[in-house]
Amino acid sequence: MIVADRKPLQEILEMIKDFNKILIIGCKGCVTVCNVGGSKEVGILASSLKIARKKEGRPLEIDEKTLERQCDPEYVDQIKDIVNDYDAIISMACGVGPQFLSERYPDSRFFPAVNTTFFGGALQHGIWEERCAGCGTCVIHYFEGMCPIARCAKSLLNGPCGGSAGGKCEISKDVDCIWDLIVKKKMEQGRLDDLLEFRPAKDWTTSRDGGPRKSVREELVQ
Amino acid sequence: MRLSYPSNVKIIQVPCTGRVDILHLLRAIEDGADGVYVAGCLEGECHFIDGNLKARKRVQYVKKTLEEVGIEPERVEMFNLSAGEGPRFAEIAREMSERIKELGPSPLNVKKAA
Amino acid sequence: MSELKSGSNLEKVLKAGHFAFTGECGPPQGANVEHLKEKAHHLKGCVDAVNITDNQTAVVRMSSWAASIILMQEGLEPNFQMVCRDRNRLAIQSDILGIYAHGIRNMLCLSGDHQRFGNHPQAKNVFDIDSMQLIHTVKTMRDEGKFMNGEDIDVPPKLFIGAASNPFADPFEFRVHRLAKKIAAGADFIQTQCIYNMDRFREFMKNAVDMGLHEKCYILAGVTPMKSVGMARYMAKQVPGMDVPDSLIERLRGAGKGNVAQEGIKFALEQIEEFKEMEGIAGVHLMAIEWEHMVPEIAEKAGVLPRPQV
Numbered sequence: 001m002i003v004a005d006r007k008p009l010q011e012i013l014e015m016i017k018d019f020n021k022i023l024i025i026g027c028k029g030c031v032t033v034c035n036v037g038g039s040k041e042v043g044i045l046a047s048s049l050k051i052a053r054k055k056e057g058r059p060l061e062i063d064e065k066t067l068e069r070q071c072d073p074e075y076v077d078q079i080k081d082i083v084n085d086y087d088a089i090i091s092m093a094c095g096v097g098p099q100f101l102s103e104r105y106p107d108s109r110f111f112p113a114v115n116t117t118f119f120g121g122a123l124q125h126g127i128w129e130e131r132c133a134g135c136g137t138c139v140i141h142y143f144e145g146m147c148p149i150a151r152c153a154k155s156l157l158n159g160p161c162g163g164s165a166g167g168k169c170e171i172s173k174d175v176d177c178i179w180d181l182i183v184k185k186k187m188e189q190g191r192l193d194d195l196l197e198f199r200p201a202k203d204w205t206t207s208r209d210g211g212p213r214k215s216v217r218e219e220l221v222q
Numbered sequence: 223m224r225l226s227y228p229s230n231v232k233i234i235q236v237p238c239t240g241r242v243d244i245l246h247l248l249r250a251i252e253d254g255a256d257g258v259y260v261a262g263c264l265e266g267e268c269h270f271i272d273g274n275l276k277a278r279k280r281v282q283y284v285k286k287t288l289e290e291v292g293i294e295p296e297r298v299e300m301f302n303l304s305a306g307e308g309p310r311f312a313e314i315a316r317e318m319s320e321r322i323k324e325l326g327p328s329p330l331n332v333k334k335a336a
Numbered sequence: 337m338s339e340l341k342s343g344s345n346l347e348k349v350l351k352a353g354h355f356a357f358t359g360e361c362g363p364p365q366g367a368n369v370e371h372l373k374e375k376a377h378h379l380k381g382c383v384d385a386v387n388i389t390d391n392q393t394a395v396v397r398m399s400s401w402a403a404s405i406i407l408m409q410e411g412l413e414p415n416f417q418m419v420c421r422d423r424n425r426l427a428i429q430s431d432i433l434g435i436y437a438h439g440i441r442n443m444l445c446l447s448g449d450h451q452r453f454g455n456h457p458q459a460k461n462v463f464d465i466d467s468m469q470l471i472h473t474v475k476t477m478r479d480e481g482k483f484m485n486g487e488d489i490d491v492p493p494k495l496f497i498g499a500a501s502n503p504f505a506d507p508f509e510f511r512v513h514r515l516a517k518k519i520a521a522g523a524d525f526i527q528t529q530c531i532y533n534m535d536r537f538r539e540f541m542k543n544a545v546d547m548g549l550h551e552k553c554y555i556l557a558g559v560t561p562m563k564s565v566g567m568a569r570y571m572a573k574q575v576p577g578m579d580v581p582d583s584l585i586e587r588l589r590g591a592g593k594g595n596v597a598q599e600g601i602k603f604a605l606e607q608i609e610e611f612k613e614m615e616g617i618a619g620v621h622l623m624a625i626e627w628e629h630m631v632p633e634i635a636e637k638a639g640v641l642p643r644p645q646v
């Protein structure tokens with residue numbers, strides 16, 4: 001899923017300082033799963049903002065709504081009758097949400113309440129970790145199902161750098177060296193020879209380096 | 223058993239403090255409470271394993287939120303006591319009342335000149 | 337004698353079977369050419385080539401190619417270092433052509449330290465290719481006269497290709513394989529990370545020799561004399577992939593106030609003596625970090641002077 005973190009309250013307060021009537025829109029997709037932008041978090045943000053503004057003596061009127069998804073015109077459409085009732089709209093979806101909203105409602109002001117961080121999964125409740133960098137050409141089968149592009153700090157394709165120590169990456173003792181894990185699994189599986197093979201430079205045209213991407217599937221296009 | 227505790231404390235009963243949500247605490251402040259605290263079982267004695275530990279973390283979250291918007295985090299607190307400790311319950315209520323009196327009314331209740 | 341790959345002094349020294357002795361020099365954090373020249377002056381005549389670091393530890397310094405050229409003007413042979421952190425394949429290949437055009441003949445290919453602990457942690461890193469692919473690129477440019485995209489190069493750069501090896505990083509079992517891989521990718525010579533744990537290094541070299549790697553490539557052992565107990569402790573604790581045994585720290589401490597630096601040099605000299613005899617070792621790479629003025633004394637005491645004229 002796409003993982004995100006809530007922006008600091010002060011940053012959000014600054015964004016909306018000139019407005020008095022706000023709609024906060026959550027999303028039931030990834031950001032609900034990673035507990036950052038679902039209906040519950042919408043409620044918490046609404047209450048926090050109201051407290052802050054009440055304290056300033058400039059009470060804020062806030063309505064709450066959570067859409068099925070914000071990355072789909074079908075659901076984005078659902079606010080068309082109320083969108084004009086607000087001075088500004090805060091989206092708690094990943095970076096896609098506020099963009100889809102802005103495109104659909106060009107006359108309204110939209111603000112992001114979360115920082116979209118990575119594609120990952122939950123290690124346990126409350127802890128998420130990056131797994132994929134969306135490079136557009138998946139190669140994890142060469143590496144025992146582990147992605148060195150997203151998970152090695154230097155995206156190395158030919159083995160661990162000289163900074164790998166005790167299973168940890170040179171950038172931090174809190175970050176696993178993915179190459180340590182790849183090598184160990186290859187050894188356990190008796191496939192170390194795979195790693196002796198030279199892996200040529202990656203073709204990055206399918207990643208963001210090739211420019212903004214689009215996926216067209218003719219069989220679905222109507 | 224009748225124990226005297228300050229009448230300014232409004233008690234809301236929940237089956238387990240694990241049921242107390244961040245939003246409950248925030249809403250209390252938002253609606254004008256000068257302080258709000260959670261009285262849970264002793265740590266390690268939760269019937270639902272870790273309800274009181276979850277409550278503590280949520281209280282911490284709310285403290286942080288208040289701090290971010292410039293409100294004294296001490297207005298929100300977590301206490302732990304064993305289920306049968308009536309006197310301790312009353313003591314905590316007095317303690318919290320005292321604390322809030324010292325802090326004064328919530329900034330949300332102070333009328334600002336426009 | 338088969339044909340030289342680059343004709344660099346370092347290559348000739350190694351090919352002639354001499355025990356090579358290389359030095360290292362970090363470019364200034366500014367355009368202080370005089371300071372760079374002064375450092376170079378200490379190394380002159382003491383070493384076969386001088387590594388010029390490339391924004392080492394991700395701290396911005398004068399570019400390694402520019403400092404390499406200044407060194408050449410001072411009559412020293414540079415070993416131009418390049419890291420993959422700061423350049424994509426376009427910049428990498430054009431810099432390779434550029435340094436060759438200016439007469440640089442040695443190049444050390446590195447991945448580069450992550451910028452997180454450098455002085456611009458806010459930077460976006462590149463890592464378009466890794467050090468292995470960089471080695472392969474330089475070799476393809478030299479031997480096949482082709483760019484990475486397969487197009488022909490009009491006058492290919494003929495470089496003596498170096499790579500680094502850290503025998504002390506983890507996973508230990510994989511390190512010798514990684515060395516083999518770098519040699520297969522095209523490394524002509526290897527300079528190792530600073531060695532302090534001699535037991536572990538002997539084991540590493542035994543494996544390398546068993547695999548015949550020393551016959552395919554020149555391996556230079558990395559030596560950095562310890563200046564102080566604090567430096568030893570820092571290296572032991574703070575530098576990932578560095579193995580400083582407690583016994584060495586004890587030995588330095590035991591030397592007593594005022595004698596630690598001399599003890600550090602003594603240990604380095606003992607190491608060099610052993611490397612001269614160690615099977616598979618073709619020379620020593622002396623990294624006297626901000627201690628360039630000590631290099632003549634160390635070289636003298638190590639008995640590696642005068643340097644061979646080839």
Ligand code: SF4
Nearest residue numbers: 132133135138139147
């Ligand atoms: S190889 Fe590419 S697509 Fe596959 S997990 Fe890694 S970044 Fe994602």
Ligand code: SF4
Nearest residue numbers: 152160161169170177
């Ligand atoms: S320590 Fe491991 S994960 Fe970190 S940059 Fe080096 S190889 Fe990659």
